[in-house]
Amino acid sequence: MEKNLLMIFTRNPELGKCKTRLAATIGNQxxxxxxxxxxDHTVTITKNLSVTKEVHYSTRIGQNDIWDPTVYNKKQQEGKDLGVRMYNAFRNGFESGYTNIIIIGSDMYDLSEQDIENAFEALKNNEYVIGPAEDGGYYLFGMKSLNSKVFQNKSWGTNTVLQNTLKDIQQTNVKLLxxxxxxxxxxxxxxxxxFQHLLSLAK
Incomplete structure (x- = not known):
């Protein structure tokens, strides 16, 4: 029996600590x-999915926030960099008995509920599923068994992440979204x- 897990990596929303590259142009607020x-968009596109859902906080587990604890299992990210944090999350998921695990971030206005459903469907016939981002990274990554290599030796946040990840899994079945x-x-x-009302306030 397939067991599907969606992991959502998120930063705690704190002034001056999220979207810093964007803040350089429009300000922290x-x-x-x-x-x-x-x-809010990430909640909207994930809350009705018929899979187990986890939200992984960057610094501390949020209380009384937008992530309904009856819908999302709340976790703390563990590790010194993004690769270690993702590896630990996947490892814990597979150790808990899940057979198809997908991770997404929480900064994708382009992403829909259907996209995530399609990704889980792709994992039925592929070992990996990847959603390539325009900046050379990826917005979604899924696999059927743990491969630590894909989380090692990456310059996270740069335009080489997708290319180097694909090299790690080039002899396998990979579905690109x-x-x-x-x-x-x-x-x-x-x-x-x-976003226009926020941009007008920032000027």
């Missing part, structure tokens, strides 16, 4: 509000209507 909109854009810079949101 507007960047925080952009991130809160992205978190549509390329999408995550939100890191002003240019990523300047033409999206839902």
């Amino acid at each position: 507007a960047a925080l509000e952009v991130y809160e909109l992205l978190l 549509e390329e999408r854009n995550d939100v890191d810079y002003y240019e990523d949101i300047k033409d999206i209507s839902v």
